[in-house]
Amino acid sequence: MMMNLFSSFDPTTNYNTSLNWMSTLIGMILIPNMFWLIPSRYKMLWLKVIFKLHMEFKILTNTNQSQGSTLIFISLFMFILFNNFLGLFPYIFTSTSHMSMTLSLALPLWLSFMLYGWINNTTHMLAHLVPQGTPPILMSFMVCIETISNLIRPGTLAIRLSANMIAGHLLMTLLGNTGSLMSIYMMNFLIIIQILLLILESAVSMIQSYVFAVLSTLYSSEIN
Template sequence: MMNNLFSIFDPVNFMNLSLNWLSSLIILLFMPLMYWFMPNRFFMLVYKILFTIHLEFKMLLGKSHHKGLTFMFITLFLMILYNNFFGLFPYIFTSTSHMTLNLSFSLPLWISFMLYGWINNTQHMFIHLIPQSTPAVLMPFMVLIETVSNVIRPMTLAVRLTANMIAGHLLLVLLSNSIANLNLLMLSIMLFIQILLLTLEFSVAFIQAYVFSILSVLYSKETY
């Protein structure tokens, strides 16, 4: 039974090609060239959201951040958001429910942050390993704990996004499988519950993209 449930997250192979991964590029179909030249309500809404997020990222990074760094995190936010959002539609593959894609986001970011920090700000990176006012006896343990927490950061970012996207989809699938054997009253109640869950999943899609990008911003700030 568990294999059947998790099979909805498996890419469909055609001639040894996982064509479902192309759904990650579905955003290109919703942003034609005219989107960039003719302001409309959708454009203004997206612009307002991105401008607010840009200001928040800029505030978190501080005055010493490199120019244009916020645009990299906004792009990451948009990529995850669109993949989460379109994965809620029928017959569209949810690519962010796979560790393969999520680790490809988090691991290169974490490696680049670590390389930049240890090469350019070595002393600052050593300072982060020992919090202020730590007793001398606990310093070796704190270094070990901080090192482990630093190393597992890309894994926790990827697992958090994967688990949240899988959990909501599995719950919707489990509820939909039980609809066939229900009477009219219970069917109406179940449909209402599924609509509520789908609304919750839309908010989860946005929140998880925001959490992933905001944590990446905070991790980058520690390197300079």
């Protein structure tokens, strides 16, 4: 039973094709041509979202020197959001539920932040290991804690995203498998629950992409 549940996240089980990872690019196909040709309502709405994210990420980075750096995190937010939403459609491979996908996003970002910070702002990075106001007797202990917390950051980013995607899909799969055993009256109740879960998963998809981008922005702000 467990193998059947988790087989929906296996790239080799969906129609036995090796093109399942291509679902990460389907989002570009779904964008209508009108979005690119004329300033349609879709484009104006999306520009408002991008501008709002730019202003928020600009505040979080605490710097005015490289204003274009916020576009990296906006692109990251858009990419994760598209893939999270695509995973809610039937027969579409959920790429963000795999650690190979989430780690490939989190690890290069964290590694680039760490390398840049330790090479260019070594004193500032060392000061981060001891929070302000720490008693002298606890300084060595706090250095160990802060070092461990820095090392597990890419793992926590990746696990948070993939675990939230897997949990919602597994719950919907579990409830869907019990549909054939229910009466017609309970089936109507099950459909209502599934619709509510789908709405919840849509909110989780937006929240998790936003959390991933915001935490990446906060990590980058610590190296300045």
